[in-house]
Amino acid sequence: MSTTTSSRPSTTAAPRRQRPRRRNALRYGGNRLRYAGIVALFLAPSLIPLTLFTLVPMVSSLWVALHDWNLITPMEFVGLANFRDLLSDGDTWAAFGHTLGYIAGYLPLVYLLGLAAALALNTALRGRNVFRAAYFLPVVTSWVVVALLWRWLLSPANGLVNHLLGLVGIDGPGWWTDPTWAMPSVILASAWKDLGFVMIILLAGLQAIPGELYDAAKVDGTSAWQRFRHVTLPLLSPSSFFVVVISLINGFQVFDQVYVMTGGGPAGSTEVVVQQIYDLTFRYGRAGDASALSWLLFVVVLVVTIIQVRGQRRWVTYA
Amino acid sequence: MRRALLYAGVTVGAVVMLFPFVWTVITSITPGAGLGTPDLIPDEPGLDAYRTLLDAMPFWRILANSLWIAVASTLLQLITSAMAAYAFARLDFPGRNALFLVYLATLMVPMQVLVVPLFIEMRELNLVDTYAALLAPSIASAFGVFLLRQAVAQVPIELDEAATIDGAGHLRIFVSVVWPLIRPALATFAVLAFMSSWNSFLWPLVVIRSPELMTLPLGLSTLHGQFTTEWDVVMAGSVISIVPIAVLYLAAQKYVIQGVARSGLK
16 A cells, blocks of 8 residues: 555655555554445435436436437437437527527626726725625525516516616617517626626735735836736736636526526527526427537537636736 | 715615615515506505415415525535545545545536436436425535535644544544534535525426425516516515525625635525
């Protein structure tokens, strides 16, 4: 045992790892059965449920994806046909298109608003803890509540937003009842909910930037904009990177707010990928297609995330 | 001048963030809201909407469901995750790193991928429309194991060694040495687990049918299906759902913000 560990290339973590090994061997003096029992005791409570309710569904999801199945009659093996059909189906592309449309509106909006809030609250503002708590409250509120609230605020006839627009003489749009405005409605509600999350991440990033850098830049006679552009933004880029990665993952998986606000409508204008997965399974009884689509989505998210991690060197500065 | 602008800006921001919550309350006490835009101060405020709500669905039962499911899944996840975290940080066994990778891999797979096969599995087990099905996917949390393993690794190993000399076994060390020392991480994780259970929607939507077994988000969305234009009733339900989580948030703000910043979970 000791020879295998010492033959490993030495890393800083290696000596630490050896310590429990020697101690345990000492304590149980080769009573390996008893030791195995202890390991099992500590692992079983998480391993059994994870296996049953995550690993098994993971594998069986791939299995279902290779079949035609309406959830009732026996499954019929079709190989990769589901994937082929999905890729040649306009609905799939439309669903990915709607999802990308959502991300294209949501990400810039939530990032800019979150950045503005973080910059404002990073100053010596009185009561900034109160403001911070206020901006963060929607983050802890459930998506269903937020979606219902915004459906009501944006109700075309009697909603508060169109009422206020009416007061200044603007005839508000039909929001979620109008195919053109339905996605912007979902985006607006989502940005409102997640702004506080982005703010908290960016605020932590801002507070980690050393004040001396700004002092030095001031001595050099730079303008506030130059300091923001050449000190703040580069040093904030690791936090921005985190926000972009997380927001993209969450963006591709958008569902709750869409289901509640529009149900994918009107006229399919907000039918995003997860809504499609849900509809395929529970409305059309096409479990095979739904599983295939969910794996397609997973692969897309994975590839997008890997591209970002690879591409971060181009714009992320680690101090 | 600049300061005044800044204050004006953040105040407008705070109004935009908070007023919708106030609007929820105003709507809920304005009988017949939805037929018109409610007034800022209702002419004849009333609690009719709350009465209608309680007649329409077993709302207290639904609230209690949400509460006990959230508490139970939080406690379960705390215990199962902390134990696994201890195993990965302190015990040595063959395949430890490989098994840890398996745990991490389950983190990568979103609920959307799991929901169809998990539903089928529950149907095979005859568990559709039961509390057990609601709870099953949240007994263990790979994320919790990941988070708590870091915390256990930071507990000085000398403390374990001292306890060992005093004759304590692993279970004893886990309960009386490690657990108390990783309490901040446990608190952060507990808040996250509670929030994610309290707010979860897709899984309950798929697996629950009976109103008596519903959780709040599911109950609310069903309520909206039933009272499409009676916004006072829907907002009354929203108010009842917001209050507990808002209280928890205000009481444990530090852990909530820390947890969210750490995980990116929402």
